Amino acid sequence: MSRPIIFHIDVNSAFLSWEACYRIHMLGESLDLRDIPSVVGGDQEKRHGIVLAKSTPAKKYNIQTGEPLVSAMRKCPNLVVVPPNYDLYVKSSQAFIRILKEFSPTVEQYSIDEAYCDMTGTERLYGSPIAAAYLLKDRICDELGFTVNVGCSTNKLLAKMAGELKKPNMVHSLFPEEIQEKMWPLDVRELFYVGRATEKKLRSLGIHTIGELARTDVNILKLHMKKQGELIHSYANGMDVSSLHEAAQANKGYGNSITIPMDVNTPESAKMVLLSLCETVGTRLRADEMKASCISVSITDCDFSYASHQCNILAATNVTNEIYLTACKLFDELWDKKSPIRQLGVHTSKLSSEDFRQYNMFDMYKYDKLEKLDSAIDKIRERFGEDSVKRACFLDGPLDHMSGGIDRAKRTGITKPVDK
Amino acid sequence: MQTHNIPVEAISVCNTIGDIRPMRIRLEDDKHQLIVLNVDQVIYCKESNLSGILSYRYGCKVHMYGKEKLIELMYNVQSHKWTILKMLT
Missing domain, CATH: 3.30.1490.100 (DNA polymerase, Y-family, little finger domain)
Structure with missing residues (x-):
């Protein structure tokens, strides 16, 4: 049996892309928010004034998602701030997932703008995984007007890591044989499940890249980070046994x-x-x-x-x-x-x-x-x-x-x- | 070509298989007068799902102040609103 093929599809700057796309195609505006430093920001009067999504040019000013609008404006005085339109985002997300469901029998919606597709056994239908990924990416762009990143691999973790490699509007593969070349040189912070606190612990152990983490003795990691140490060690080696959950998992709280x-x-x-x-x-x-x-x-x-x-x-x-x-x-x-x-x-x-x-x-x-x-x-x-x-x-x-x-x-x- | 976003009133017709075609539109001109334009010909009709919003776009020939113009009308299926999206001058 052929090896599993999993796609991770992520909308580039989701809220901002959807907003820009709506303004251009539905309101006839000529200015594309994606080409200028712009952000979708909460209501400052209600003290919800944080950056919800940012454009690629805004990233160059080191504007971070979640930072206060005031500080973002300080970094870039010409920043264009647009209010959020959640109804639109839900509609765009529904249309996005609908296309994915046409492509693959098993789709796991991970968040409003991210999903995994099981593409195992679709080679005769769409060709090689990379060809299928381009087909999917281009169809979403033509039909819905926004761009996505597609990551292809054999499990969810590697597909997600592949999708994050370079943005926007790209297809990347990260098959197990490519881990050493594509994933190991990355900073350890880039690894899924490594947050700020874990990063600090890893750095104190002298681990700076994913490759260094992968080559570290798992017992050392377990000693410092218990079960999570074991988990991130297997992630650094590209191992992930989780399967696609089509149905939403029950809330824990x-x-x-x-x-x-x-x-x-x-x-x-x-x-x-x-x-x-x-x-x-x-x-x-x-x-x-x-x-x-x-x-x-x-x-x-x-x-x-x-x-x-x-x-x-x-x-x-x-x-x-x-x-x-x-x-x-x-x-x-x-x-x-x-x-x-x-x-x-x-x-x-x-x-x-x-x-x-x-x-x-x-x-x-x-x-x-x-x-x-x-x-x-x-x-x-x-x-x-x-x-x-x-x-x-x-x-x-x-x-x-x-x-x-x-x-x-x-x-x-x-x-x-x-x-x- | 100029891009616009002018909401208009419209009279449209649905045929027996459910296709919608604009017949006549009414809008406010630069002098704040209401003008009525007959749609002389529908050149194309495209279904669009951009941004996940289902709409139909019609390329239409109309006569405005004695001149023939090409406009793109948009019908938003969910909100039932008609809009002039583009105007070829």
Whole structure:
């Protein structure tokens, strides 16, 4: 049997490409955002002003994704900043995945702009893997108007590493026989799974390139980095046994956080934010028929220092009120009551899908009734919209009664693969 | 050729197999007058899925102020909006 062929397809500067493409082809603009220093940036007034995507010319100014817009503007005063348009990005992503599904029977959507395709056994259909990759890349460019990088190899890791080699609009192969020539000279930071902390540890061990990592004794790495050391050692040697997951994997936890438009100084207003976050988290848990027994609260203060606190509860729950009360307890224990809060988050984990509940003698609430109430509210919101029922405390306030990490505008398709 | 993005009102016709063809459009001219243009001929029709947005682009001959002009009309399938995308002067 022939060896497996895996493609990794990644949209070049996804949000910016989609935006540029829309402006040129749908709005008739002549200026291509991809050719000038430009970024897609969040709303500065709401303090979401970070770089979400950047063009290739912007990269030359050392502008990084995730850095504040203010600092990006300082690096390049002529920088063009455009606001995000999430509906468009979801549509572009759906069209992108649709083309991939026409090409390959097995497609794993890795994120909104990245996917893996299993192209094993398609040689007679499309020719050699490289020819097929060019066919796919050119079709996406002709049909949808944006460029992609395609990485070809025999497993997911090598395909991803190949896709990252040189951008934009390129096809690269990184078959096992090419590892030594193409992957080993790269900086160790380029390896998948090597983040800032791991990079630091590796450098302190005198490991600077992927090749050096591959040739290091795995026991030394295990000693310093435990299981991760073993993993990155096998990655550096091009070994990856993970298979393509067509269906989305189940969540390990549900959480939402929000950067509040203005710093919060009082526990009352912080708890309002917590309630709105719990409302969203609870709704998401119930929608997937899950219950969580570990709840955590995180705080980022105005100096960007981060703290979190978590606790286990006796019985797994998805009742908004119960999550909220636990979150309040955690918040009171965590916050020093002085530092202004910039960001708050509520996260739940240790999930179970049991539909029974373990009662205990000290239960203060009639959870059955609360569960019924929540499910009635969910049904009303599903039918008549999210704003059809809201708690009275949110009526006149500036806060959305269901806030959370996923903005309303980008609730579909951004964090979960798009099926359509 | 100039590129434009002028939203227009349109009268179109659908045939029995579902093809759409523009017949007449109405737009505001430079003097802020509403003008009506008859589509004399549809030269081409292309389906486009650029940016993942399904649209149809029609190359049309129209008469404007006594002169024949070639315009590209776009029909956005999802939003049902007609737009003049390009105008050959």
